[in-house]
Amino acid sequence: VPSNIPTDVPSGVPPLTVSVDVPAKTNLTLHVGAPHAEWGGRHELDTIYCGVGVYDTVTVTRKEPGSGFSLDLAGEHLGDLASTGSDMRRNHAVLALFALAEACGREPDVSLGIEKRIPVAAGLGGGSADAAGALLALNELWSLHWPIGRLREIAATLGADMPFCLTGGYARGTGFGEQIDDIPSDSPAARQLRERGFAGLTMIGAYADALSTPAVYAAFDRLGAGDGDDNHLQHAAIALHPRSGDAIREAVAAGARQAFVSGSGPSVVAFVADERAAADVRRAWTASRAVDRIIMAQAPAVPRIRR
């Protein structure tokens, strides 16, 4: 069906294509415990996740039976992602496609399109967001009607942040981050987060260079958490990427309500009260070149499914 022809597909008819806009994540607090051998060396985490409204769009479209999958990546900042060759099979969205196809007994005859806007390897969970987007979109495309809990079980086999990315908003993550307790927006805990400034207008300070998550955990194992940070990885991330520390100091001095390294970095997230404070932070970051790029967003953000 060409997209310029208005259609009125009756519900119950399986769609030919489904798109999901899926937000980035950040960690409002991130407490890192001991590594566990049975989790492949992953550390125990206790974190408050927050969806941040810079969105990748994941589109899944039916293909001829037996034709296999294809992947099409678009975006200005694709980092180390490749859309052809052997790397394609390592794309988190492709892994999610294979995992769900296997779990529900379907062939992965699907074309996957990803329009990337979330910076890659930036501590913003872009790969996890794309995997979650693929699961949400395929759940519709294949009319599976699986509840989120069942999708989360598959997501947890693929990555720590993926179960959260299926729902966004605010949530607590434990285990290695994959055990999710939702924090509904009308709960006292959500109100407390909003009162602390973790809501509304958000500025992402992004970088052309990336930080590898394992490298940041290795630095954390050497250096520890430092003191005073709600994000235990911030000290290690700043040691490896000092400009993130500069950006945090400048954002706070310019009036941001909260500013911190996002996850394992190097991106910095600053929550500001209004447009005026945003302009002040923008001026500081632009003058000092403490960040390479500024992305404006709203938080907390949730995925949007479009049939």
Ligand code: ATP
């Ligand atoms: P992590 O989830 O490990 O903390 P991150 O949030 O810092 O990572 P991502 O954008 O998820 O960063 O990228 C981490 C790595 O995952 C990249 O180096 C990239 O090669 C790989 N990757 C695989 N698929 C994707 C995808 N769809 N989008 C982004 N990165 C992907």
